[in-house]
Amino acid sequence: xxxxxxxxxxxxxxxxxxxxxxxxxxxxxxxxxxxxxxxxxxxxxxxxxxxxxxxxxxxxxxxxxxxxxxxxxxxxxxxxxxxxxxxxxxxxxxxxxxxxxxxxxxxxxxxxxxxxxxxxxxxxxxxxxxxxxxxxxxxxxxxxxxxxxxxxxxxxxxxxxxxxxxxxxxxxxxxxxxxxxxxxxxxxxxxxxxxxxxxxxxxxxxxxxxxxxxxxxxxxxxxxxxxxxxxxxxxxxxxxxxxxxxxxxxxxxxxxxxxxxxxxxxxxxxxxxxxxxxxxxxxxxxxxxxxxxxxxxxxxxxxxxxxxxxxxxxxxxxxxxxxxxxxxxxxxxxxxxxxxxxxxxxxxxxxxxxxxxxxxxxxxxxxxxxxxxxxxxxxxxxxxxxxxxxxxxxxxxxxxxxxxxxxxxxxxxxxxxxxxxxxxxxxxxxxxxxxxxxxxxxx
Numbered sequence: 539x540x541x542x543x544x545x546x547x548x549x550x551x552x553x554x555x556x557x558x559x560x561x562x563x564x565x566x567x568x569x570x571x572x573x574x575x576x577x578x579x580x581x582x583x584x585x586x587x588x589x590x591x592x593x594x595x596x597x598x599x600x601x602x603x604x605x606x607x608x609x610x611x612x613x614x615x616x617x618x619x620x621x622x623x624x625x626x627x628x629x630x631x632x633x634x635x636x637x638x639x640x641x642x643x644x645x646x647x648x649x650x651x652x653x654x655x656x657x658x659x660x661x662x663x664x665x666x667x668x669x670x671x672x673x674x675x676x677x678x679x680x681x682x683x684x685x686x687x688x689x690x691x692x693x694x695x696x697x698x699x700x701x702x703x704x705x706x707x708x709x710x711x712x713x714x715x716x717x718x719x720x721x722x723x724x725x726x727x728x729x730x731x732x733x734x735x736x737x738x739x740x741x742x743x744x745x746x747x748x749x750x751x752x753x754x755x756x757x758x759x760x761x762x763x764x765x766x767x768x769x770x771x772x773x774x775x776x777x778x779x780x781x782x783x784x785x786x787x788x789x790x791x792x793x794x795x796x797x798x799x800x801x802x803x804x805x806x807x808x809x810x811x812x813x814x815x816x817x818x819x820x821x822x823x824x825x826x827x828x829x830x831x832x833x834x835x836x837x838x839x840x841x842x843x844x845x846x847x848x849x850x851x852x853x854x855x856x857x858x859x860x861x862x863x864x865x866x867x868x869x870x871x872x873x874x875x876x877x878x879x880x881x882x883x884x885x886x887x888x889x890x891x892x893x894x895x896x897x898x899x900x901x902x903x904x905x906x907x908x909x910x911x912x913x914x915x916x917x918x919x920x921x922x923x924x925x926x927x928x929x930x931x932x933x934x935x936x937x938x939x940x941x942x943x944x945x946x947x948x949x950x951x952x953x954x955x956x957x958x959x960x961x962x963x964x965x966x967x968x969x970x971x972x973x974x975x976x977x978x979x980x981x
Contacts, residue, residue, distance in 0.1 A: 545573070548584055553592035558601055561612055572602060572610045598713040600732030613732060621725035621940045626925060628934040634955070635964070636936035638772065640912065641954040644807075644887060645833045646878035648869065655868035664864040670852065671695055672867045678874055679826070679840040682806075688824050689817040691842040694851050695862040699803045699827040700726055702841045702851070703765065706823050707734055709850035710797045711762050718756035718764040720748060722915070722941035722948065724772045724801075727765065740943040743771065745909045747778035750785045757789060763797035764790070768812055770804035770830075770911025773941045773950035775892065777910040783813035791818040797847070798822040803839075804830045808910045809885035821847045828870055830912075831879050838866050888912045891953040891961070898965035904972055914951045918972050921947035927971035933964060 543565040547553035560566040572578070575593060579586040593610055596602040604610050628634045676693040684690075696702040707717065713735030719727060721740035731738040739761050741752040748766055756764070766786070769777040778786070790798060798819045802812060805826045816822045823843030828836045841851065855861065873879070892908045899906040899916065908914035918924040918938075925937045928949075938948035949968075956964065 545578060545582070547582065547592070548588075550588050550591035550595060553578075553582070553584075553589060554595040557592070557596055561601060566612050568612050570612045571608070572612070574609065594713075598735035600735060603732075603737070621729050625936065625940065626929060626934045629929075632929060632932050632934050633960075633964075634934045635951050635953070636934045638913065638936070638950075638952050639834065639954060640807075640830050641887065644879075644884050644954075645831075646873060648833065648836075648873075650876070651869045651872035651878065652865075654872040655865045658868045659865060668864070670855075670861040672864060672871060675840075675867050675871050675874075678871070680842065682826075683824070683842050686812040686814065688812075688814050688842060689822075691844055692848045694841045694848050694855075695867065696825075696839050696841060696851070696855070697837040697859070697862060698829060699801055699825050699839050700730060701837075702823065702825045702839050703727065703799055703801070704730055704734065705851045705854045706797070706799060706841075706843075706847060707731075707736065707763060709854055710821060710847065711736060715762040716756075716760060718748075718753060718761040719943075720765070720767060720771065721943045721945045722773055722938060723943075724767070725940040728941070728943065738943065740945070742945060743774055743776050745774070745776050745907055746782040747771065747776050748782075748786060750782070750789060753786060754789050757793050757796065761796065763799060765799045765801065766815060768800050768802045768814065768824075769808045769810055770913075772803075772911070773913050773936070773938070773948075774915040775908030775911045775913050777808070777810045778813045778815070779810075780813055783815060787815050787818045790815060794818070794820050800824040803827045804911050806881040807831045807879070807884040807888065809882075809889045810910045816843070820844065823847055823851070828873075831881075831884065832870070832873055836866065836869065838862055838870055888953065891956050891958075894958070894961045895951065895953055895956070895965060898961050899968060902965055902969035904965070904969050908953075912952055912954045914953060915948050916951065916968060916972070917946055917948045919947070921949065924949055924968075924971040928967055931967040931971065933967050935968075 543560050546556045575589040576586050579589045602610050603613050626636060679693050716737040716739050717731055718741050719738045720743050739756045739759060741756050742749045796819050800815060807830055816824050821844050823841055825839050825841050827839040892914055895914055896906045896908055906914050906916045921938050925935060928935050936950040
């Protein structure tokens with residue numbers, strides 16, 4: 539059965555564990571078909587419902603997928619192998635433009651804000667039963683949403699964008715439901731979807747965001763949720779423009795029961811306006827993180843949405859951490875109150891470096907994309923070859939395999955650490971690395 543490997547166990551949990559051990563050890567390969575449930579039940583001398591329960595557990599964990607008549611098979615990218623592992627080890631002397639981190643010079647000093655938060659905690663300690671969200675923080679966040687045309691809704695807080703997305707999806711969907719996701723898209727999100735037992739449906743993007751024809755196809759396939767990055771899309775830098783927003787809103791309006799999740803993670807350091815899609819479906823959220831503007835370790839995101847969805851998010855949060863630390867909340871309030879970050883200056887800095895690199899690549903005949911944010915996406919004919927050649931030339935870039943499902947190969951370059959003097963050498967290295975070579979698989 540399954541070659542040299544034998545599935546074992548009498549209980550559903552034991553059978554599922556046996557399969558997972560085999561996958562972890564490499565004895566079951568991606569794409570390999572598991573035995574039909576009744577056949578395995580006969581072999582193990584257990585009730586078919588026991589095997590069905592084991593397979594359901596494996597699907598919920600994102601380890602296997604059901605492909606209709608083709609049976610149940612090991613996922614091509616099991617969640618035990620996250621996309622974050624698809625990175626390049628950066629040896630000494632090599633410039634790292636792969637990590638997606640902001641420019642440290644543009645981040646504010648946190649000392650004064652942390653001191654102010656400590657003083658507040660000493661004067662008014664937060665205890666069990668305290669309000670979950672500081673009134674001033676909620677007011678400032680809501681005012682910013684209002685200024686950008688985001689529909690009215692309550693404000694909640696989570697520990698970053700991915701935390702918000704996970705809680706919202708878990709509150710609305712069930713294992714097996716399909717979710718429309720951008721392709722290429724955020725690697726962590728592409729890992730999260732199957733980990734929740736959900737099925738990702740790829741939606742192609744261009745510089746204006748999700749392609750209407752692709753979203754329409756996903757909606758027609760019955761997706762229960764759609765996730766859209768409004769600006770600074772990772773990895774392509776796409777930003778939803780006014781015309782595209784109207785097209786997407788029109789499509790979503792025909793599917794009012796679909797959950798809409800909008801990720802505006804790079805607010806307020808982008809130089810293009812927000813074109814929100816929210817309001818055309820019954821359930822929606824829009825999420826803004828503090829990570830890009832104030833530092834990745836400041837784990838706080840503000841969330842607004844329809845009342846039911848925000849209430850469900852808060853309910854699930856109460857069952858876990860309970861709330862986001864008021865020390866963090868007060869730190870963010872102080873940063874906002876003192877205008878510790880100049881949004882226009884930060885947006886201009888990233889935009890200048892991004893545009894210079896795209897222009898230098900175009901002069902060398904290399905197509906590149908990056909309308910907003912701190913990343914540039916470069917389509918390449920041989921992804922592994924390009925990454926390897928650039929590493930040899932002294933530049934570490936992110937392999938597109940971290941971000942892709944069905945979309946063509948590419949590499950991601952983060953511009954936040956680049957100086958003006960870096961642009962020409964990097965563009966030359968990329969142009970040389972993009973020359974067609976022997977196709978190889980990146981693992």
